[in-house]
Amino acid sequence: MLGATHPDRAAQIVDQWRAERPDLDTSPFLVIGRMHRVANALTNELVRVYEDFGLGEGEFDVLATLRRQGGDYALTPSDLSEQTVVTSGAVTKRVDRLEARGYVERKPSGTDGRSRLVALTPAGKKLIDEAFTAHIDNEARLVAVLSPSERAGLEQGLLALARSLGV
Template sequence: MDRDSVDQIVSAWHDRDPDLDASTLQVIGRLLLCAGHFERMAIAALEPYGLSIADFDVLNTLHRVGDRAGSKPTDLARASLITTGAMTSRLDRLERAGLIRRRPDPADRRGILVKLTARGAKVAHRALRALIDVNESYLDPLSTQQRDTLASTLKTLLLRQENLLGTSVPDGSAAAF
């Protein structure tokens, strides 16, 4: 079997300290490296749309939720697991680009609602298709069975962490996908 960079690192640790069990790096190291490679691919796929991963997250949360009245910025921030200040910066950028519109919330004089513009909905849809294509390209070396096994295994890890931390990605969050 071919050796990857993680095999080389684990082997180097074994040579340096034979009593050190660095086997966890075989999983964690690969998870981190794969995530980094995928993130670079996602950034490249979103670039033609003028979107960062953060912008994509907001647009596609709005697109998926599809609330005709609009969404509250605080709900969007909570769904994206970011501060309201960070959400305001994202919304400012997206509004300047003509992808979203903010309007007063008729149910709350101090609040606003955020809604995709027609252009924003088109960009969100096209960017999502581009990202799904990147997903497919990235996962291409895996069979359907390997994908299912990997998804199930990662779900086990994620559920444990979410339960330990008492967090999960709330319904409506794109989390960049």
């Protein structure tokens, strides 16, 4: 039962393990377990906004990656794969879906006749601008529970952890 002695499920799990394995320091689970649960909940909250614009998480990622390049800039599928951290096959599927809906176009590379570039269409730029505005508003809502100092501390802690993991 959660309550004064167990503020959340992670604390309850740690207490259970402490009773069963007092020889182990299970306190790291208070960070890792909570981060895992928060990450899953955040993904659900973020995806809801993408769905409001008819996009999946991967499609939003491709459009946002193209948009943040600036101007009429286009990327190769390999560049998209690297910047979205998914396989080239996954990028191809995402680009195919977005192209079929008129949000991106493939065009010949000016430097390599065999290569194609992926670029936003005007409709794609309009969509990602609207979706990204809603996304940032949603992220602001999600972190509003944190004080400025809590947020800064969390940012620094997550940065240190990310660096240690090479991400």
